[in-house]
Amino acid sequence: MQEAYIAIGTKFLLNGRAFQIVESPEKDIFLCEDLGFKHVKERFTRENILFHWQYGNLQFDVKGKNTKGEIIKSYEVNDIDALKEEEKKRAYFRYECIEPLIELEAKSLDKYIRARVDQLKEKHHHDAPSRASLYRWLKYYKDSAGDLRSLVSNYNACGPTTSTLEEEVYHIIVEKINMFTKREKYTARDIHDFVIVEVNNRNMSRDEKLKLPCEQTVRRFIKRLDGYEMEKQRNGVQKARAKHKQTNLQEKPTFPLQRVEIDHTKSDLFVVDEERRLPLGRANLTTVLDVCTVYPLGYYFGFEPASYTADMHALTHAMFPKSYVKEIYPKIKNEWLAYGKPQTLVMDQGKDFTSKHMKDALFQLGITPMYCPGRSPWYKGSVERFFRTINTQFLHKIKGTTFSNILDKADYDPEKNAVITLKKLQELFHVWLIDYYTQLPRKNRLSPAMAWQEAYETMPAPALPSKAMDWKIPLMKLGNGTIQLYGIQNNFLVYQDPILMRIRKELSLKGVNSINYKYDPTNLGSIYVFDEWESNSYVEIKCTYQMYAKGLNEYTHKLIRKMIKEKGEKVSKISLAETKVYIQSLIDDEINLTKRERIQMQRVKGEGTNKLFNEETGDTHEFNEDLESLKEDLNLYRQTTFESDSQNDEEIVALQPKLLREEGLFFKNNTEDELWGTF
Structure with missing residues (x-):
């Protein structure tokens, strides 16, 4: 993947305006010429550029084949997976x-x-x-x-870019093709015959003959017609709606990022619940460490076990600049300097590291994977040593530590002495990491902060992709499905947006209906579909059942479906909602749960550092958001279904569809069994 350096000569597009860095009067200060206005310069700091790039306002220029644009170029293909x-x-x-x-x-x-x-x-x-x-x-x-x-091959772009059809023949086809929309139901071959006869008649009085179009040319014209309008004219409104309308719903590295190691461990500390102060257990820690400077690039603290989801959170945190630190923790004195894309990522052979998602993500990002031999932790000794440092210098000094050695534990009860919450642990870890660990000199070595700064005095700062999404998209999970009239189905949830029908039509012209999409396993409220015809970027498609899916993670959704299956019930929106309410009641009653069950409930709620680091705070939702409203709607539904003595049958029949439409649970001309039979 092509990257850009913030240096003299670099071009970028900021909010539609093209700039080029022409001068750097002092460190991290750049004078940029507006390429739309000669000799007009504006002053930017490195922090300004990083801020606009991270939030998607700034795009760097790229070079090479398969690019488009006049001044600032970008790739025609944003993601290989979209091909x-x-x-x-x-x-x-x-x-x-x-x-x-x-x-x-x-x-x-x-x-x-x-x-x-x-x-x-x-x-x-x-x-x-x-x-x-x-x-x-x-x-x-x-x-x-x-x-x-x-x-990427340009094979599909071969051939003429404009139509070779003669203008007079074009108008004949347009005129005759109107017959295809009539109730008499002419076929494409019939229309072609009418066109041939008309062209032949005109050729009889012409010296320069018109070229007869082939049948496939006529068929292409028919495919361009609006499917709904054509079907309405041929078969009536009802059939047109049924067919086309949407339903509602180990060599020592010589420079930073050359070798980066990642691993998981279970922390030596018991954490407690925010509200009831009940011991939850030991949080899982995933760490990404730069071996050259021994500077931590990023991490993930939470109750997600060793999995691709935990890896995704840790790598996202590692690669992006830590611009949130000063805002969330203003008392921290220093900056978290490390960020950037690793050149080589060293891992063990755990299932999450050898999974298809991890391999595809690393390939798309241009990161070389390096797998250690089985049972050989010394191949990634730096991150293993860092785990020991975290335990001995940080976690073992906090009440509730389990210690690493059982002999050190003696008669100390970590569960009884646990006092710290996960949120507070995040804050303390940031303070220790940024203001202590990275500032502490090693024996015969510089401190991690000094080593990082010194390295980038003689080389450019870590490169960034043209757009922030070029890093975010490969790290998401990849799905594939077909666009149906009701939308796309992922994880047995339906995702729908008007744009899908346009994409479905474009795909049908190519003779396909299957499409790749990306989704975040920690929030099933949306998927991302690549629109190559208009925006040439990924567009967000929301789940039709937002009250259920918004902020819901994959683990919780699978748990809910498993509980319904064990009850022997058929999965429907009502059963999903009832099970979600039931799980929340278990969370509310954590005092009666075992330690293992409490950890499971924390995983259900998605507790972890990913919530803290989420820059789009509007996408982070508590598990029980709108839960009381959901309970009220379920109670009202039950009343309208079973308490027929208080209302007559006609009132019930009228009320139920209204309630269900308002909550997105009812679809005209479709029974619930039909809509949820796919479960």
Whole structure:
């Protein structure tokens, strides 16, 4: 993935205005020329640029193949996963072919290219590329600074970009195609015959003959017609609505980020509940550490076990600038300096690290994965040592510690002495990490903060992608589905937006209906679909049942469905809501739960550092938000269903659809069983 440095010569687009850095009068101060107005300069600080980039207002210029734009260029493809599987495989194949040649430093590459061609012929036979292809692909890749998107084929863009159809023939087709919308139900072949006859009649009186269009040309014109309007004219409003309308709803690194290690551990500290001060257990800690400077890049504290979700939170925190620190913790004296994309990520062979989600994310981000041999923690000794430092210098000094050694524990009861909440633990950890650990010099070594600062005095600050979403999107989970009339189904929840029907129509012109999408496993309220036809970016598609899905994590949703299945009930919106209310009652009654059950309830609520670090605070919701309203609606539904002695049958029949429509539970012309039969 191509990256940009904040330095002289760098171009960027800020709120629609193009700038180029032309001067740096002092450190972290830049004079930028407005490229739309010659000789007009504006002053920016590094902090200003990072702020606008992180919040999506600023986009850096990129170079290489498959880019668009006049002054500030951007890639035509934002995410490789948005491509068809065939196009993705073609790009991966090209990368595989040139990978051994990328790092070569030689005066002439010809002998290496020839040798590589011979290797590929043995492996791929007739599919092996030529020498010219390898030279071309290698140039594309290097010109784009190692961005995989430069290897995407332009095969689908081949051919004429404008219509070769003669204007007079075009108007004949438009005139005759109106017959296709009549009740007589002419076929595409019939329309083609009418066009051929008309063109032939006109050719009889012309010296320069018009070219007869083929049947496929007429069919393409028909496909461009508005599906709903055409169906309405041919078969009536009811059939048109049913068919087209939506239903409602271990070499020592020499520079920072060269080698980064990540691992999980269970912290040596009992935490307590915010409200009742009940012991919850030991929170899980996922840490990302830069080996060169021993500076922590990021972490995740919470009750999510070792999983891709925990990895996602830790890596997101690690890679992005920590601009929240001064705002949330104003008493902290120093800054959390470390951020950026690792070059190599060292991991053990845990299921979460070897999962498809992790491998795909690292490939998209251009991070090289390095897996340690089984049962060999010394291959990532830096992060293991950092865990010990956290325990001995920080956690073991807090009431409620379990100690690492049972002999140190003696008769100390950590559960009885636990006093600290997860929220307070976050604050103390930030203070210890930023103002103590990173400032403390090591034996014969600089402090992590000094080492980080010194390294970037002689090299550019960590590079950033063109847009913040170029880092966020690969870290999300990838899903695939078809766009139905009711929307897209993910995790047995329905996601709907008017834009889907337009995308569905565009896909149908290509003869496909399957589409990739991204989703955040900690918030099932939305998915993200790539719109390549208008915005050329991901658009948010919300769940039709927001009261249930908003802020809900994948673990809780699966737990709810499991509980309903064990009861032998059919999954419906009512049963989902009732089970969610029941789980909340268990959370409210935590005093009667076992320690293991309390930890499970914290995972249900999604407690962890991801809530603290979420920059889009509007997307972070407590588990019990709107729960009282949900309870009232359920009670009202039960009353309208069972208390028929207080109302006559006609009133009940009238009231139930009204209530259910208001809560998004009722759909005209559809029974609940039909809508939720997919469960």
